[in-house]
Amino acid sequence: MKARAYPRWVFSLADIMMLLLGFFVLLVAGDAADVAAGARAAFSSEPAQPALIAHDADRLFEPGEARLRPGARERIAGIGSAAAQSGRLLVVESRGRDTGARRFDGWELSAARAAAIARALEEAGMAEERVQVVMPGTEMEEARGQRLTVRYGR
Numbered sequence: 001m002k003a004r005a006y007p008r009w010v011f012s013l014a015d016i017m018m019l020l021l022g023f024f025v026l027l028v029a030g031d032a033a034d035v036a037a038g039a040r041a042a043f044s045s046e047p048a049q050p051a052l053i054a055h056d057a058d059r060l061f062e063p064g065e066a067r068l069r070p071g072a073r074e075r076i077a078g079i080g081s082a083a084a085q086s087g088r089l090l091v092v093e094s095r096g097r098d099t100g101a102r103r104f105d106g107w108e109l110s111a112a113r114a115a116a117i118a119r120a121l122e123e124a125g126m127a128e129e130r131v132q133v134v135m136p137g138t139e140m141e142e143a144r145g146q147r148l149t150v151r152y153g154r
Contacts, residue, residue: 054149057113066112073120080124089153090126092117093134111135117148
């Protein structure tokens with residue numbers, strides 16, 4: 001049996017087709033990993049950076065008030081001075097609402113407490129533009145009380 005002869009250009013075409021197929025497979029696989037990582041970061045309930053402070057509001061503040069307890073003020077000041085030297089952004093996050101307030105409604109108290117932490121960070125040397133206050137609280141978290149988190153931002 002005699003082998004069939006193919007024109008020379010067929011081998012070049014087959015080579016280019018295989019290279020293009022491999023290139024597109026790598027391109028799609030790389031994009032899927034980037035998209036998955038981005039979606040995980042965007043929709044994750046966990047912060048990308050570990051929290052510097054993550055406490056229930058009762059441990060940081062006097063009951064029903066937006067005044068920091070003395071120990072909490074010193075701890076926040078230590079974090080603020082260290083972060084001021086690093087030059088990074090700090091995010092103060094207030095989740096949920098405290099329903100036991102007398103002077104404020106739950107949302108006002110939550111906002112006032114987050115602002116009190118931001119002021120304490122600024123007093124410790126953080127620049128005002130490098131402290132961000134975020135309040136993504138939901139009704140589900142409201143039942144569990146208020147939780148405050150201070151973490152590095154992006």
